[in-house]
Amino acid sequence: MIDVQNLSKSFGSHLVLDNISEHIHPGEKVVVIGPSGSGKSTFLRCLNLLETPTSGSITFEGREITDPKADINAIRRQMGMVFQHFNLFPNMTIRKNITLAPVRTKLMTQAEADDAATALLRRVNLEEKADAYPAQLSGGQKQRIAIVRALAMKPKLMLFDEPTSALDPEMVGEVLAVMKELAEEGMTMVVVTHEMGFAREVGTRVLFMDEGHILEQDEPHAFFAHPKQPRTIDFLSKVL
Amino acid sequence: MIRSLIDWLDSLGPRLYTAFIEADRWKLYLQGLGTTLELTVVALVFGVLLGLIVAMVRTAHDQQRPGRRKNPLLGLVNALCQVYTTVIRGTPMLVQLYIWTFVILRAERNKVLVGFIGLGVNSGAYVAEIIRGGLMSVDIGQTEAGRSLGLNYLDTMRFIVIPQAFKAILPSLGNEFITLFKDTSLVQAIGGMEMLYYAFTLGGRTYDFMPPLIGIALLYLAVVIIFTWLQGKLERRLRQSDRR
Numbered sequence: 001m002i003d004v005q006n007l008s009k010s011f012g013s014h015l016v017l018d019n020i021s022e023h024i025h026p027g028e029k030v031v032v033i034g035p036s037g038s039g040k041s042t043f044l045r046c047l048n049l050l051e052t053p054t055s056g057s058i059t060f061e062g063r064e065i066t067d068p069k070a071d072i073n074a075i076r077r078q079m080g081m082v083f084q085h086f087n088l089f090p091n092m093t094i095r096k097n098i099t100l101a102p103v104r105t106k107l108m109t110q111a112e113a114d115d116a117a118t119a120l121l122r123r124v125n126l127e128e129k130a131d132a133y134p135a136q137l138s139g140g141q142k143q144r145i146a147i148v149r150a151l152a153m154k155p156k157l158m159l160f161d162e163p164t165s166a167l168d169p170e171m172v173g174e175v176l177a178v179m180k181e182l183a184e185e186g187m188t189m190v191v192v193t194h195e196m197g198f199a200r201e202v203g204t205r206v207l208f209m210d211e212g213h214i215l216e217q218d219e220p221h222a223f224f225a226h227p228k229q230p231r232t233i234d235f236l237s238k239v240l
Numbered sequence: 241m242i243r244s245l246i247d248w249l250d251s252l253g254p255r256l257y258t259a260f261i262e263a264d265r266w267k268l269y270l271q272g273l274g275t276t277l278e279l280t281v282v283a284l285v286f287g288v289l290l291g292l293i294v295a296m297v298r299t300a301h302d303q304q305r306p307g308r309r310k311n312p313l314l315g316l317v318n319a320l321c322q323v324y325t326t327v328i329r330g331t332p333m334l335v336q337l338y339i340w341t342f343v344i345l346r347a348e349r350n351k352v353l354v355g356f357i358g359l360g361v362n363s364g365a366y367v368a369e370i371i372r373g374g375l376m377s378v379d380i381g382q383t384e385a386g387r388s389l390g391l392n393y394l395d396t397m398r399f400i401v402i403p404q405a406f407k408a409i410l411p412s413l414g415n416e417f418i419t420l421f422k423d424t425s426l427v428q429a430i431g432g433m434e435m436l437y438y439a440f441t442l443g444g445r446t447y448d449f450m451p452p453l454i455g456i457a458l459l460y461l462a463v464v465i466i467f468t469w470l471q472g473k474l475e476r477r478l479r480q481s482d483r484r
Contacts, residue, residue, distance in 0.1 A: 087382060100391075
């Protein structure tokens with residue numbers, strides 16, 4: 001589904017991603033873990049070109065998105081993204097947050113989008129918040145809204161950038177539950193997270209990144225039971 | 241001392257009568273106030289439109305993705321915008337008005353029209369910087385969220401960034417309105433018939449400048465106070481989405 005070839009990214013003279021090649025298949029739930037500064041968020045943000053790669057190519061469903069002529073807006077419509085800090089639009093009601101993009105990109109009419117928003121809000125049990133503003137919601141509620149806002153575009157792939165890192169501990173569960181449900185429905189997901197339980201339970205593959213490289217990867221049970229690289233063993237011993 | 245104070249108070253009534261009531265002169269002040277308000281509003285609308293364009297060009301230019309080839313047209317327009325803000329903000333308003341009147345628009349007889357242009361172009365430069373600051377104050381995550389949903393640059397600006405920036409810049413924009421409102425008095429110097437022009441003329445005609453000048457000073461003050469009150473109301477209304 002996504003094919004990454006020789007991806008490098010540097011900010012100034014600081015090399016954040018060093019020649020990464022990776023393939024993500026449809027239906028996979030890839031969990032990216034690693035110490036902070038290892039480049040995992042940058043890797044994720046390169047996948048929908050929120051960061052422009054310094055070199056290398058990324059292909060999404062046969063189209064090269066790193067090609068300067070690629071229609072980046074059309075490609076992004078098919079990839080949902082959820083941010084650490086939710087990034088809900090504070091100037092709009094929740095309903096408007098969800099319906100803005102589908103309506104403006106002509107995916108749906110306003111009426112269709114309103115119906116879709118109602119259905120999506122029901123799914124995360126936040127129907128009664130449709131006319132509230134983001135400032136009136138808790139962190140966990142905001143993140144659940146952010147997830148369904150991305151889903152309203154009917155994406156083929158969902159990218160999660162540390163979706164629970166900015167939440168109070170008691171709200172982490174409700175967000176992970178929504179993500180887990182999404183995974184069970186077969187959504188292709190790439191998740192950058194520090195939630196090892198989630199990686200183990202939901203992930204189909206775990207990537208461990210360090211200093212701009214994918215150091216090690218495996219199916220979660222084997223990954224957590226028998227890490228091979230000393231750096232991975234060291235990291236896991238600290239977080240588990 | 242007390243004698244002269246009493247004399248002064250005694251003469252005040254006739255002086256006020258001569259300045260404002262005799263020959264229906266109060267109508268002239270109101271006429272001047274009308275022109276003053278017209279100058280303010282037209283120049284502000286003009287300035288905001290100009291400022292918005294300049295600010296969007298400058299922001300779009302500064303936000304071009306690094307590593308990609310820069311858009312040369314955008315580079316050129318950006319340079320023009322920078323020259324514009326630098327020149328306008330670096331020269332006195334009155335000098336600009338004189339240049340418009342005696343150099344650029346020498347043939348134009350309608351001095352109020354010249355005032356519209358001079359004030360509007362001037363205010364555009366300040367508004368551009370205010371708006372640019374507002375656009376930059378909106379968290380980059382907002383733009384990223386809009387773009388990641390597949391919205392294009394203009395839609396992201398229009399629905400997400402600009403409304404939030406507008407709320408942030410409203411106090412500075414109100415301040416600009418007040419400054420501009422008072423700066424319209426400079427149009428008197430190029431012969432535009434606004435409030436100060438009438439006060440000055442009537443002062444000359446009646447050989448008494450005190451009542452007309454103090455009178456219009458109070459009028460300016462009253463308009464500013466009313467405007468400040470309206471602005472406060474609008475700000476409270478826009479804060480609606482912040483309540484918890």
